[in-house]
Amino acid sequence: MATLWRLSVLFGAGGGRGEGPGSRRCLGGRECALFLRTPVVRPAHVSAFLQDRSTPGWCGIQHIHLSPSHHSGSKAASLHWTGERVVSVLLLGLIPAAYLNPCSAVDYSLAATLTLHSHWGIGQVVTDYVRGAALQKAAKAGFLVLSAFTFAGLCYFNYHDVGICKAVAMLWKL
DSSP: OHHHHHHHHHHTOSTTTTOSTTOEEOGGGOEEOTTTOSBOOOOHHHHHHHHOOOOTTSTTOOOOOOSOHHHHTOHHHHHHHHHHHHHHHHHHHHHHHHHHSOOHHHHHHHHHHHHHHHHHHHHHHHHHHOOSHHHHHHHHHHHHHHHHHHHHHHHHHHHHSSOHHHHHHHHHHO
8 A cells, every 4th residue: 555655656546636746736736747747547346445535543544445345245257257267277287198099088088178178168258248137048048058968978978988188089091
């Protein structure tokens, strides 16, 4: 916080009111930086933060909240993000393992991780680009069914045919 205050002194962030120790007024009543001699332009969230008046008894300490408050205590989002990273790292290890040691354990591991990785990735595309609550729920339900069939198909292929590793090796021989 002290660093932010020191930068505000040097570069004219006096709360947007021209009251800071390093602030000056430029033409048109805009605030200018002490060293820059140019108008200070701030993003809206920073400007709103700097314009907050300190509460008595808090000694000028202000808290910055960069995320909405309904997500700040959510452990599920953090665990989901960690799970995505774990699956990505598993895929980085499984691909060379599939080349070096093609076996049924690697085949089934690839089936699970590829399906989960693609399900989470395309699920985020659905979340970002499908508008409307009902349409988004329908798209997610349809994609869940498609992911389940994909996993079942890959497991069927692993059990009744050559498996994912040997199938890719056969494609490379072509």
